[in-house]
Amino acid sequence: MTVAENRAAWLETELTRVDGQSPRDTGSAPLGKHLKMAGNPFVFLRGAAQLFYADIQAGYLQLPEALYTLPKTRIMGDCHTSNFGFFTEEGSHGERVVFAPNDFDDACVGHAVWDMARFAVSLVLCAEYCRGLSKGEFPQVPGDKDYAGKARVKADAAEKAVRRFLEGYQQRCDMLIASPDYHQQVLADFPDDHILSKPFNKARARAAGGADFLIKSALAKAVDVDAVTLRFRDRADKFQRVSADTYQQLEQTFAPYMDDTVLDIVARLDAGTGSVNMGRYYLLVGPADYQGPQDLSLCHIVEVKQQRKAAPLFYFDDLSPVNRLNPAHLTLECQRRMQRFPDLVLDEAEYDGQHWLVRSRHHAKVGLDPENVALGKKARKGGFEEYAETCGHALALAHGRGDRRSVRFEQAVTGVLPAHSEAFVQACMEYAQRVREDWTLLNQMLAREV
Template sequence: MTDPDGTARQNLIRAELRRVDGADPGAWAPSPKHRKMAASPLRFLRGSAQLYYADLANGTLQLPQALLARVPTTAVMGDCHVSNFGFLTEEGSHGDTVVFCPNDYDDACMGHAHWDLARYIASLVLAADFCRGVLDGRYASDEVDDPADLTAATDEDAREAGRAFLDAYIRTCREGVDDPSRRDSALTKFPKGHVLRKPWKKAKRRRAGGRDFTAKSTLAKEVEIRDGRPRFRDRPGRFAALEPARARQVHAAFRPYVDDAVLDLVLRLGAGTGSVDLERFYLLVGPEHFAGDADLPLCHVVEVKQQRPASPLHHFPDLRPENRLDPAHLTVDCQRLMQRSPDMVLDEAVWEDKHWLVRSRHHARVGIDPEDVALAKKKPGKRLAAYAGACGEALALAHARGDRRSTRFEAAMARVLAEETDALLDAAGGYAARLIADRQLLKAVMSC
């Protein structure tokens, strides 16, 4: 069916956003999330995972049938893209091993691994488009001070990066077949010249005991010591104080889930793109009798976040029985499967008839922006391919952990994906082009 003026597509976008976000992008005052999504096609992809699965279900996006028919399901990220990988300390803020891995499990469920693969490859194309747009003034970036001597990755670079991503994924699966203990490994070190070398070293400096812990760790950025007690910083637009009665309610509901006293708590404002409109709280957890700077490494931030159903499940509700678990419970189970060493604080709760995810914030968390990997003075395509290769290895390890009893997943995925690499690259690249047009349709809705 053709849609020459885009009306049907525009209506689908509007309906899917309204269904999940509870807000109409065509309203007089669009939500903060929809304003973010309209800023670029990459932002649009990050906020519209539900549309991706609608397109898979209705046949708008068709991925290689062999991947569907011949590969077992496993635990998947659900919202896989270039900005949902990064560095963190294993076991949450209590660990000291810095790893590069998927860092967002809000849409995790039991599903098809190629869902993650195609979505990631599409995001590579949009990351390159975003960086070119930063240089020519189509998109805004807070990460680039002087673009004059920078070049951006091309569409051809993005395709080669997609190939590097799939090659690394296939290689890691094959290694897992030969040695099942491979799934218990992680990316913990990067050589000189690698695009991830600097952020890896940055993360190591920010872990507890690192030289930048007291100045640049997640804890240091969010917490200060006032009158001898640690407190959240006054950061308008990021944190908001709670009314005393509300603070007591939050404390009573979530104190049992954390591993020490709750020293302070705030409302977290405006986080992320996909979940920007969901309520969340930050709890500062540490020794009840805080004794000063020496006790600061014993403190950590715990996020309590309202959880909604994973994006794939509205359109694929019956794929696996595990997906019938409540949203936060499913997220916890999938994160525990996919991580080598899960957060020490990782739990779920039901409160005020809503599902809540309770999890550690990492001291050494370092995210990766598209500008970090697709913009450079020379050879941005090489940087993007190196980054994509690391993501492919990390994602293969995470997917493989969905079944620790056998290597059937790795064997099937390595065999079928090698046959379908070009078909998957073509499908994901075509979908990226659709999303560029979809972002314009969203802008048109919002300008009505």
């Protein structure tokens, strides 16, 4: 077999192991997850976190050894440009909108350099995707805006952004060392000329009491807020009604974790990318005597999501005893450590023989797609690099909170990172090419031309 054939066979094995179906399977329809991943290399990276860690273990991604000497900390595990965003602290119970990591499904105790590298690779693929989208090289997502001809980041923006990301990460570590209340810092102020000012204001408007709470919040989008009896909207593309027996079982299992009465339950369909094939339910929670729109701020949505083993732990199972926690408990533990004020409704439970994470859906949640940070005049004029630097600050804060007793982690970063930044950048730029090649192989397995 050729090198490409060997890689394709290995890729098929890994995708089948995690997703339960081979991309070559002609006996059934392709998985929606695989079709999503085939869309472009950036989404491919998002959907296959396990490949990233397999390549680290195999030596295909060789990061500077000195960066592995940093103290282990809680890491995101699936760190990329679209796993940062805006939300309110303490979930839907809070009022302050912050910018921070927002996905912990693959979180564990591990090496900070893994998060840093995965984010850096995603920057490269994010920029390339948006440049291609503007030039008509990638298909438009049905129902999305037409991005053909839109201002796009320059060809050298990706490498500049990776460097700005590292600068932001180190700057925040320096700030944390100098500040006695380092673990209480958050990113919650974005001036009008910042790339994140628009989504920041959008998030604040969606929070309870905000101008768009009744029309744009996570609650308003999912629930018929004008109905006398509050319930989820009838949306066949997103929600599926569950049987009476399933409803009863779900309510019996998860009601003890709620902060109010369960008003309605639906199955959530086709959400996420890497976890698109995992079970997920939405529970509408609020006062049993709900009186109408005046009580909406007392209601919120709780997501109950099936968890599986964090991606890094398939290949590195001896990093820390903490990682022996069940998958949902580990996600919960890491999120609580990495956020300043985590959701008030955040727990884990067993249901149907699986481990499930219980967490609030933030009213003000605003995520960031590649188009939000790498397309448009502001992005082209340095906004993309500005976004990368901001994520560097946010990630350093999250990593630093792994140890709230000292700043030993931050001191280690400032002592090691500067001398090895160049080697780190080059390793990540080269690995982005491997992701592109794997994306092509997936499309070939699905018999799609690219």
